[in-house]
Amino acid sequence: MTLNYKKIEQAIAEEENAGGFAELIKKFKALGIKKYDYFVDKGVYRYYDGESFVDSQMNGEAQEVGQAATEEGIRTAVKKAQAGEVDFVEFCLLAGQAGISYWTSDLEKMIVSYFDQQDFTVLVEPIPAI
Numbered sequence: 001m002t003l004n005y006k007k008i009e010q011a012i013a014e015e016e017n018a019g020g021f022a023e024l025i026k027k028f029k030a031l032g033i034k035k036y037d038y039f040v041d042k043g044v045y046r047y048y049d050g051e052s053f054v055d056s057q058m059n060g061e062a063q064e065v066g067q068a069a070t071e072e073g074i075r076t077a078v079k080k081a082q083a084g085e086v087d088f089v090e091f092c093l094l095a096g097q098a099g100i101s102y103w104t105s106d107l108e109k110m111i112v113s114y115f116d117q118q119d120f121t122v123l124v125e126p127i128p129a130i
Contacts, residue, residue, distance in 0.1 A: 003047055003054045007031050012058050015088070021081065022128040029107050039102045040095055041065050061089050063096035069116035073098025074123050082128065098122075 011027040028036070028047075036047040043060030046053050077094035080086045086094065095103070101117045110127040 003033065003049050003052065004031060005054055005056065008033070008047060008054070008056060009058055012056075020084075025105070025107060025110075025127055034108055035104060035106045037102055037104050038092075040092055040100055043092070059088055061092065063092050065096045065101050065117060066099040067117070069099030069120070069122045071123050074100050074114050078123070078125055 008028070008031060011024060011031065014027075015021075015024045032049045033047050034050050036045055038045050038060065040063050043057060043062040045056045045058060045060060047056065074095060077086075077091055077098060080094070081091045095114070099116050100114045100122060101119075103112055103114045105112045105127065107127070110129075112125050112127060113121050114123045114125075116122050
């Protein structure tokens, strides 16, 4: 299966706030996405289908990443996102301030792992079910 860049963009564009993450994941799975990374300092997504990947800027904006990662900082950002209190850009800003370099959303294991600049896992969160 080849990833359809336009359908990925459409699914992202339909997300109103970070509280709609579970619905977005459902759409991604239907498109054949197995996992994706988001690189905070570049504002770029990388989607994987098991055989290939495609990069997308879409709604990403590059953010500065703090040198020291804090679990408390990213945990607070995740809670705000899950409550729909922040949009994606603000979530990325908060993640960068918490020292998160990138995260991986594994759609098969249904977890999101947040990593610091040394590739250490700072936090692992379940992807909310619909």
